Amino acid sequence: MKPLVRLQGVSKFYPRVNRPRERLRAFASLMTGNEIREGAEVLQDVSLEITKGQSFGIIGENGAGKSTLLKILTGVISPSRGTVEVNARVAALLELGAGFQPEFSGIDNVKMKAALLGMTPGELDRNLDSILAFADIGDYVYEPIKHYSSGMVVRLGFAVVAASDPELLITDEVLAVGDESFQKKCIRWIESFLERGNTLLMVSHSMYLVQKLCRQALWLHDGATREIGDVFPVTQSYLAYHEERSAAERRDRQSQRGESGIYRIADFSLSGNVAEADPLIDFGGDLTAELVLHSPDGMPPVGLFGIMRADGTPVYGIASDYDEVEPERLDENHYRYRICFSQVPLLPGSYSLRGHAMDPQGLRVCDTAEIRFSIAGESRELGIIRLPHLWNDKS
């Protein structure tokens, strides 16, 4: 089947045109067909193919190039490199009130928008009542758009798009401004639109919406495709990426605090039969770690171990003073703790092990180090750890 949309190696480059001289130079490069060198590359080599009936979600951080990609798809801008092919009647809802002029009344803007979407005056006349009913903003349609709330603008915009009977609907993060009931109305409409065999391409920061409405997803990162495929794996790794990032921010804050402490971690490693990079531990295997602490005043510091999930959810933590364990003294200033979690009941996934240096009284964390590891294996159990359990126990 011929794809509805095909992007091949699409890149977008914005020349730097802030000053008149830069504009002129960029224009001269355009005239002579030379490549413009100064500027910002916002999309790099993105390829995408969408067939009829698919629903695609585009996710990514702010500034990842999502909106630029949509603009290229709708033909608002042309790519610097690569080819774009769109074989469908497209309706796009790119930005809040795009194509609306604030000075004109709602009804005039509906006429203009309908014309831009390719509706003939006859079609518009037939659909006008249903557009106004869908938008449901009452007599405000006769007021200039500039007096509208942002939600009303979106209502009107979506109503016209819905009436234009597109084959491919492209929406940016616009539905978020509508109120609860309007959002539900839009989602219902999009669902029935998809049931009729049409195609959707949406940008959203709401993973819930993306998972609800889309079958496929594309994760854009710094203008390039990071992951593309079924919606669930892609959104999950996107969420994991964000969790790790916020966990890293928390750790940064902690380690900044830790630097002031005098008890430091000299060495922290997993021992046993594991690889240094990306250590993998069998499901139900042993996790052994070694923590060497530096103590400037010769007093034995307290050691603390903690296991957490990749997103920072704590699983288990234990300090040496709680178990009344003394460290092994290596020299005047160095002490070593060893710990073995035997038969770790952690379910397969990514985790991290943290070692902390605490003062000898066990009151203050002075230093923190972290090792990431994975539990290998496959399991359909849910959660973090396996709890011992019995089914239908008669005893």
Added chain:
Amino acid sequence: MKLFSNTVFRQLVLRAIRTDYLENMTGFAWLVLQPLALLAVYAFVFTTIFTSRVADPEMGGFVPYLAIAFWPWTAFSESVLRSSNCISANAALIGKVSFPSELLPLSTVTATFLMNMAGYLAVLLVLQLTGVSIHWLGAIAAIPILALLYLLACGLALFFSALQVFVRDVSQILPPLMTFWFFTTPILYSSSLVPDPFATLLKFNPMAWYVERLRDFLLLGKFEFSAMDVIIPTLTLLVFWGSLLFFRRFSGHFEDFL
């Protein structure tokens, strides 16, 4: 002429007419009053102070002589000036909605021409009523001339509006350029009064051909043809075609520069 059946184009023209002329109170009156006032000033200066001669007494004096040329010129220069910044003025539309952006300058020119031509017709009627004999057969012959003038305005509008995106100074350079063009065109004076080296130069001004043909047709009912009647229309078509190519060549890059 697929253009005129294009719904977006019609919407844009209606919108331009409404915002520029009908929606401000003085708009429509201004459309007639402004050229009338200017006409009165020029008439006073040139007939009372300078006592200019009109080459051909058959033309019925200075005022009709001036008026016949003045309205088409106003339509022409105003539409080029108005449309020269229409791309940057509609940056919000260009960056967000996909549509052929050439409709913006074309609709501005069309709206300006439509309004000024309505004024022109009114002036011709007033002249007729005040005893100036307008040759109405010539008026029919004037329609293709005005259509060509419209095409020339469209061409320049396309060229300057595209250029203005890249070279912002166009908006500053164009108004004095238009004033210069106004005074080098025999609108206030007759080309027969121009001494020789300049008279030859004047022949290269396409606008001179337009105003003189309009006077010949409308005031004298004179239909004499020369090589210029082929050269200027051809030149006009070339300007339009070249400008359209220029516009389309760069329209894909507008968004990068806005």
